[in-house]
Amino acid sequence: MTALAAREAYRLWAPTYVSETAITALECGLVEAMTPPLRGRRLLDAGCGTGRRLRGTDAASMVGVDLSPEMLDAGDVANDPAISLLVGDVRALPLPGAAFDITWCRLVIGHLPDCVPVYAELARVTVPGGMAIVSDFHPRAHDAGHRRTFRSDGVVHEVEHHVHALTDHRAAAAMAGLHLVEIREAAIGPAVRPFYDRADRLALYDEHVGLPVVLALAFLREG
Numbered sequence: 195m196t197a198l199a200a201r202e203a204y205r206l207w208a209p210t211y212v213s214e215t216a217i218t219a220l221e222c223g224l225v226e227a228m229t230p231p232l233r234g235r236r237l238l239d240a241g242c243g244t245g246r247r248l249r250g251t252d253a254a255s256m257v258g259v260d261l262s263p264e265m266l267d268a269g270d271v272a273n274d275p276a277i278s279l280l281v282g283d284v285r286a287l288p289l290p291g292a293a294f295d296i297t298w299c300r301l302v303i304g305h306l307p308d309c310v311p312v313y314a315e316l317a318r319v320t321v322p323g324g325m326a327i328v329s330d331f332h333p334r335a336h337d338a339g340h341r342r343t344f345r346s347d348g349v350v351h352e353v354e355h356h357v358h359a360l361t362d363h364r365a366a367a368a369m370a371g372l373h374l375v376e377i378r379e380a381a382i383g384p385a386v387r388p389f390y391d392r393a394d395r396l397a398l399y400d401e402h403v404g405l406p407v408v409l410a411l412a413f414l415r416e417g
């Protein structure tokens with residue numbers, strides 16, 4: 195299967211992206227646990243997709259940026275006056291520097307061949323003393339043969355993915371002035387067994403159980 199570039203993949207995936215998967219559900223739990231209280235903070239979601247993770251937070255202001263206008267349009271937050279959504283690239287965010295207390299970049303960085311420009315931008319827009327939280331498809335899942343796929347009109351597509359080892363994340367972040375303060379990972383386990391059950395794929399669950407599929411990293415913006 196030839197992997198689609200992210201721009202084309204998310205154009206096709208946008209109408210059905212709303213459905214959570216085992217990976218997005220695990221990722222959500224990890225990032226929620228790692229994010230400091232948002233109340234009164236300025237929050238950026240870089241590569242926000244439909245903007246769904248911004249919904250319902252009590253941040254003082256919320257901005258989402260995504261490469262795919264189709265993803266931004268597919269969400270139900272576009273009309274929320276508390277949330278601003280912008281089309282843009284995480285490697286050149288259309289935003290001023292030091293404008294956010296908390297910056298998320300969730301399940302995006304693996305779509306890019308080089309994580310250096312992503313971390314440079316996350317660091318630029320995060321205020322000194324603020325926090326950046328980055329999640330990624332786990333390198334061990336890729337090593338085990340798992341791929342990032344979705345179904346559109348009955349056809350299974352793979353999305354471009356580049357493996358970034360923990361050392362790559364750490365080095366790119368350090369170069370940008372982001373100091374790694376927390377590492378968490380989430381593995382296939384009972385919390386996501388219902389996803390396999392609903393898909394009538396419990397045999398696959400038994401095969402996958404214990405495999406880490408999401409890596410999440412929290413960084414402090416130095417300065």
Ligand SMILES: C[S@@+](CC[C@H](N)C(=O)[O-])C[C@H]1O[C@@H](n2cnc3c(N)ncnc32)[C@H](O)[C@@H]1O
Nearest residue numbers: 200204241242243260261262283284300301302
């Ligand atoms: C797996 S989705 C995650 C969306 C969202 N972060 C979430 O957790 O629901 C990956 C998103 O990254 C976006 N993306 C990929 N490359 C990007 C880039 N260079 N700049 C901005 N967004 C990008 C895609 O359009 C897609 O919406």
